[in-house]
Amino acid sequence: MKITLKLYATLGDYLPANAFENTASIDVDGSVTPNTLIDKYRVPRELAHLVLINGVYCAQPERDSAVLKEGDTLAIWPPVAGG
Amino acid sequence: MAWAKKILRVNLTDGSIASEPLNMEWAQAYLGQRGLATRYLVEEVDPKCDPLGADNKVIMATGPLTGTMASTGGRYSVITKSPLTGTVACSNSGGFIGAEMKMAGWDMIIFEGKAASPVYLHVENDNAKLLPADQLWGKSVWETDELIHKIHQDPQIRIACIGRAAEAGCLYSAVINDLHRAAGRSGVGAVLASKNLKAVAVRGTLGVGNIKDPKRFMQSTGEQKQVLAENAVTGQGLPAFGTQVLMNVINEIGAMPTRNMREVKFEGAHKISAEAMAEPRKSDSKPNLTTNAGCFACTIACGRISTIDKGHFSVENKPQYWGNSGGLEYEAAWALGSDTGIDDLDALTYANFLCNEDGFDPISFGATVAAAMEMFEQGVITTEDTGGIEFKFGSAEALCKAAEITAAGEGFGKDLGMGSKRMCEKYGRPELSMTVKGQEFPAYDPRGIQGMGLTYATSNRGACHLRSYTVASEVLGIPEKTDPLATEGKPGLVKAFQDATAAFDSSGLCIFTSFAWTLDNVAPQLDASCEGDWTAERLVEVGERIWNLERDFNNKAGFTAKDDTLPKRFFTEPANTGPAEGKVSGVEQMLPEYYDLRGWTPDGEVTTQTRDRLDLPS
Ligand code: SF4
Numbered sequence: 001m002k003i004t005l006k007l008y009a010t011l012g013d014y015l016p017a018n019a020f021e022n023t024a025s026i027d028v029d030g031s032v033t034p035n036t037l038i039d040k041y042r043v044p045r046e047l048a049h050l051v052l053i054n055g056v057y058c059a060q061p062e063r064d065s066a067v068l069k070e071g072d073t074l075a076i077w078p079p080v081a082g083g
Numbered sequence: 084m085a086w087a088k089k090i091l092r093v094n095l096t097d098g099s100i101a102s103e104p105l106n107m108e109w110a111q112a113y114l115g116q117r118g119l120a121t122r123y124l125v126e127e128v129d130p131k132c133d134p135l136g137a138d139n140k141v142i143m144a145t146g147p148l149t150g151t152m153a154s155t156g157g158r159y160s161v162i163t164k165s166p167l168t169g170t171v172a173c174s175n176s177g178g179f180i181g182a183e184m185k186m187a188g189w190d191m192i193i194f195e196g197k198a199a200s201p202v203y204l205h206v207e208n209d210n211a212k213l214l215p216a217d218q219l220w221g222k223s224v225w226e227t228d229e230l231i232h233k234i235h236q237d238p239q240i241r242i243a244c245i246g247r248a249a250e251a252g253c254l255y256s257a258v259i260n261d262l263h264r265a266a267g268r269s270g271v272g273a274v275l276a277s278k279n280l281k282a283v284a285v286r287g288t289l290g291v292g293n294i295k296d297p298k299r300f301m302q303s304t305g306e307q308k309q310v311l312a313e314n315a316v317t318g319q320g321l322p323a324f325g326t327q328v329l330m331n332v333i334n335e336i337g338a339m340p341t342r343n344m345r346e347v348k349f350e351g352a353h354k355i356s357a358e359a360m361a362e363p364r365k366s367d368s369k370p371n372l373t374t375n376a377g378c379f380a381c382t383i384a385c386g387r388i389s390t391i392d393k394g395h396f397s398v399e400n401k402p403q404y405w406g407n408s409g410g411l412e413y414e415a416a417w418a419l420g421s422d423t424g425i426d427d428l429d430a431l432t433y434a435n436f437l438c439n440e441d442g443f444d445p446i447s448f449g450a451t452v453a454a455a456m457e458m459f460e461q462g463v464i465t466t467e468d469t470g471g472i473e474f475k476f477g478s479a480e481a482l483c484k485a486a487e488i489t490a491a492g493e494g495f496g497k498d499l500g501m502g503s504k505r506m507c508e509k510y511g512r513p514e515l516s517m518t519v520k521g522q523e524f525p526a527y528d529p530r531g532i533q534g535m536g537l538t539y540a541t542s543n544r545g546a547c548h549l550r551s552y553t554v555a556s557e558v559l560g561i562p563e564k565t566d567p568l569a570t571e572g573k574p575g576l577v578k579a580f581q582d583a584t585a586a587f588d589s590s591g592l593c594i595f596t597s598f599a600w601t602l603d604n605v606a607p608q609l610d611a612s613c614e615g616d617w618t619a620e621r622l623v624e625v626g627e628r629i630w631n632l633e634r635d636f637n638n639k640a641g642f643t644a645k646d647d648t649l650p651k652r653f654f655t656e657p658a659n660t661g662p663a664e665g666k667v668s669g670v671e672q673m674l675p676e677y678y679d680l681r682g683w684t685p686d687g688e689v690t691t692q693t694r695d696r697l698d699l700p701s
Pocket residue numbers: 155177178376377378379381382383384385386593594595596
């Protein structure tokens with residue numbers, strides 16, 4: 001199934017080659033969680049600070065259990081802030 | 084140097100200048116900068132006065148840590164009654180002039196009255212003079228800065244001044260210091276213009292002194308710098324990406340106000356984000372972002388310095404804009420970009436340069452352009468009103484032209500300079516103005532981040548993110564994550580942020596330290612440098628006192644609970660997509676609990692009990 005993976009700020013370096021504007025469309029098999037993809041793309045877990053599934057925050061304890069569906073968007077940032 | 088314990092009082096009407104001791108009793112109760120200057124304002128200015136009349140006063144104030152070695156200890160604020168909102172105004176700026184004021188030996192400069200003709204104040208330590216500014220009137224901020232440096236033949240002078248926008252009566256004109264740092268919001272520049280005060284030029288060579296316990300202060304500031312360096316946000320995120328890193332975050336959560344806040348996601352967000360600023364452009368292979376920059380004593384350095392492509396339409400044949408200058412912060416990028424539907428990064432940067440060059444607030448300006456665009460789309464205004472400019476959402480050309488005519492106060496630029504409330508009223512569509520108490524919204528949709536709705540409604544200076552930045556908790560998880568769509572618990576969260584922020588803003592430090600520091604990190608630095616015992620608990624109490632003092636001023640100016648609300652749009656037009664889809668703002672449900680927590684009446688008045696508890700002046 002297809003998932004949209006977005007990695008921002010310094011995490012942009014971990015995106016696959018086909019990424020455009022920090023966004024890549026990826027194909028995954030079976031049941032995947034945020035941590036499956038975080039590990040697959042070698043994003044250091046301690047840098048995966050803000051994790052959003054379709055714009056909704058996914059807290060640390062849910063990152064191994066939240067199952068992504070076809071068409072979901074997983075967006076990840078290191079610790080960032082602004083104002 | 085903690086407090087210098089001296090105020091410079093400048094009477095512009097009769098030209099007299101006097102030094103007076105700082106009221107140290109008030110300093111113990113209100114700390115400095117925002118709090119202490121508001122205490123003076125409350126004492127000396129009638130809340131009902133005409134903000135642009137001679138009776139209003141304008142105070143430039145430092146905090147006790149301004150000018151010290153504490154990280155970010157370079158802040159100063161401009162405090163007055165706002166011509167945009169009619170409420171108290173307090174606009175905070177970084178750069179270098181705050182520290183220079185303190186090194187010249189002054190905690191504050193209070194300007195009163197009105198000069199008969201344009202003047203500027205030159206301060207060199209104890210020596211302060213009002214000098215004629217006829218030759219500076221009509222000049223931009225950047226020209227004024229250069230001319231004053233030439234006149235005094237001193238490259239070290241620090242200058243805060245107004246540009247042409249303020250002179251033309253722009254109600255959201257700013258006081259710009261050090262070329263591109265701004266006391267940006269609420270129209271404080273217009274108050275200087277109303278007094279014929281063009282600039283304040285300061286040179287201070289008295290250095291740092293008067294620290295209560297220098298050894299402990301050095302140790303404490305060193306430890307706290309370490310905390311900033313080791314924190315991923317203040318140590319890495321902000322210097323690398325600036326505040327602009329939020330563009331994609333806020334868009335992704337569906338709280339990016341778009342096209343005059345009709346929508347909550349902007350399809351062009353990435354093109355105007357921090358990530359895009361760092362990417363080499365196709366046209367000239369150079370990135371928009373040239374480097375980062377820091378204010379005085381800052382170890383974070385979140386500032387953006389940008390360069391526009393020489394071939395970009397906005398700067399073609401205008402070599403004066405080819406060099407690097409102050410680049411986009413998130414708030415400016417949002418207002419100039421997403422709110423107007425424009426995704427041309429260099430066009431936004433050009434408009435931002437003009438905001439600095441002629442001194443006007445990019446948030447209020449961008450939001451006012453957005454309101455004009457919605458009126459244009461609906462046929463309420465036409466090219467006959469706009470002097471031929473097609474105010475279409477997404478038009479970078481319209482934005483650049485709008486910035487030029489607002490800077491100069493020409494044609495439709497006069498309407499834009501009124502701010503969106505007065506402009507929309509003029510054209511019979513007040514509901515299209517996205518303002519609270521007359522001040523334009525910042526970059527967070529109150530349907531998608533519910534705490535920010537309450538923040539805007541209750542902010543003492545009209546819609547503003549810098550009065551309680553609950554985004555930190557609701558989106559970024561600082562200090563802990565809360566649900567942005569929930570209203571439960573938000574009144575307490577907003578109050579806590581409001582009080583803590585008031586303390587930060589009164590210390591001389593930058594609020595961005597609060598991504599890594601709490602008041603527990605600020606208190607030891609104050610305690611080592613200032614008389615009195617300074618604890619985090621005491622700072623919270625000082626913050627609460629300041630908040631109530633400001634509220635009381637506004638109440639006396641005629642504001643009531645009825646003014647603590649949002650534009651109709653946020654109650655009748657639900658978010659159209661994203662996690663907040665179908666949601667409107669729950670501010671009306673949150674307000675009663677908020678008033679209760681504050682110790683106010685259901686009408687939003689400070690009760691006698693609260694007044695006594697906080698020892699507020701009557
Ligand atoms: S964090 Fe940014 S705004 Fe604050 S003092 Fe440092 S450079 Fe200036």
